[in-house]
Amino acid sequence: MRITPDPEALEGEREEVQLDAMRLLTRTQRFMMLRLDKDRKRIDKLHAANEHLRGKLNRTLGRRLLKLVRRRRGRVRPPTAGVEQD
Numbered sequence: 603m604r605i606t607p608d609p610e611a612l613e614g615e616r617e618e619v620q621l622d623a624m625r626l627l628t629r630t631q632r633f634m635m636l637r638l639d640k641d642r643k644r645i646d647k648l649h650a651a652n653e654h655l656r657g658k659l660n661r662t663l664g665r666r667l668l669k670l671v672r673r674r675r676g677r678v679r680p681p682t683a684g685v686e687q688d
Contacts, residue, residue: 607615
């Protein structure tokens with residue numbers, strides 16, 4: 603035996619399902635926006651930490667290179683006046 607629903611009841615059910623779907627989409631969108639905001643803040647924090655560490659590394663490498671150049675210059679003796687070099 604088959605029962606066919608009343609067209610008005612069917613339309614009411616359809617509207618209720620559409621309303622539930624819209625509520626779910628709204629909730630999902632709100633959640634995604636909050637998540638996006640949180641992730642953007644985290645990305646900004648990581649970028650700042652990365653820049654800080656990159657600057658620290660560059661300073662350290664700069665010091666090492668300067669010391670290396672100074673050591674090498676100390677080993678090479680400047681030419682003396684009056685003596686020709688080839």
